[in-house]
Amino acid sequence: MANSASGESIIGRFVKIVSAFDDRHPAMSVAELGRRTGLPVTTTYRLVNDLLLERLLEREPGGDIHIGTRMWELASRGSKMLGLREAALPFMEDVQAVVQHSTTLGILDSDEVLYIERLGSDRTIVDITKIAGRLPVHATSSGLVLLAHSPAAYQDSFLARPLTKFTETTLTEPAALRRHLAEIRQRGFAAMPGVIVPESSGIAVPVFGPDNTVRAALSVVVPRNEENASARVPVLMAAARGISRALGWRGELKGTLRQSH
């Protein structure tokens, strides 16, 4: 689907280029960009020029390239993400004010948890979540909550694949995970002590949309030693219900249990 020898479309290369930037590498020279993406030198320069013209990329004084303002603008303008984020933010602030550690909002995307908002000073405990960052589903409280309320078919396909064991407490056995998911559905929240990082634990609750399906997971990360972690659950649940309602959710209808399996 492309003129290129490697058989990629321009769109594919565009994604490659933009993907080369992350929080570790927010800006780089065109040559380095070419190296990181593996694209031929000339091609990189030509493509980058096109992107600069449209302001999807921008050149800073030093000559380095970084992602352009236009890119963010276009991505945000018509995005459903903004609605979710805006609905959630006030409630997240309340949670943040009470719980004092970092509060995150994550969604399920491409079999991973994508964090779309995060509150909390960086001086808090170890927390590897970042806005626009991804983490595995089965090793985060947010991910497990999202998975627990996903359609059965999706759960099956997810559990069918091999899962990485990050720490001792990471569940990777399908059967054990299924039991855990059922428990999460029943209790209404997920609590995971040190699943990726041993020192911290996460607590997450689901946020629902008008059609009663999960939209996101609201979660807090607290130090693991804190034993009364579950004392945080009610606050989270109340906030999550508030967000759900702001999204148009009208409460659980009798008899309309979310399909679990």
Place this chain on the structure above:
Amino acid sequence: MANSASGESIIGRFVKIVSAFDDRHPAMSVAELGRRTGLPVTTTYRLVNDLLLERLLEREPGGDIHIGTRMWELASRGSKMLGLREAALPFMEDVQAVVQHSTTLGILDSDEVLYIERLGSDRTIVDITKIAGRLPVHATSSGLVLLAHSPAAYQDSFLARPLTKFTETTLTEPAALRRHLAEIRQRGFAAMPGVIVPESSGIAVPVFGPDNTVRAALSVVVPRNEENASARVPVLMAAARGISRALGWRGELKGTLRQSH
């Protein structure tokens, strides 16, 4: 620069397609997308398919297309915007808690003000700012603050072009505007009663970066009848200094006045 009859590159068409979505039209059929962009039918379908493959666009159950999660993720991951936003958010919350009306953070982009964050319930007064929305520089308090602290050369080129008069109080005369900008620099804030919307006024103050240049404008929108509007200025200024400091600003150095003109 393209295979197309109209002489557009694929990148250009990509931008056209993504630009077709906004908060009024967050999702649409491919056919409608083709109509809105003016692209040939077949071309639209082919391009949309490419974009769906990369998940830059997504197809919802009904068949309609909307901007994909991936798009937001890519735009955010390497963006400098996130840093600014994250630095500003806590201070904005404080302002918001005290002032009670909507609080916005805007930057100068392509000769317009681009709002990158906005706090405030929608039930407040008339406020046409939206996240990822644009407004003209000379008709917003944020824009005037940004312009007032921009390099002289930019100011000159900006003032050289014809400016739209939105309401009675909109300044469009270069000389008058220059005087106003000087005043803004001297007072440290801009206050604009009903420049675009007659019922509300905006107050804005500058946010500086480490190199002592303007990065953004922090502003609040309040009802116009409120005469003690300027009582809000100190709060805004304190917050703006906090944000500036979080960005690495170290206070105004003696003798290093920002180039005004």
Place this chain on the structure above:
DNA sequence: CTGTCGATTCCCGCTCAATGGTAATCCTCC
């Protein structure tokens, strides 16, 4: 059930924009 209209997919020959190698030029920094 049939007809209409719109959205979507399939088909296909043409063609020029995109490609990517090579080489020249422009920078820094030592």
Place this chain on the structure above:
DNA sequence: GGAGGATTACCATTGAGCGGGAATCGACAG
């Protein structure tokens, strides 16, 4: 001044993109 990297210029080749047209699907009305 020259070594090494980044950037731009040049250019022959070619297949990806193009877009008109027709077929198919789907919803709705009569």
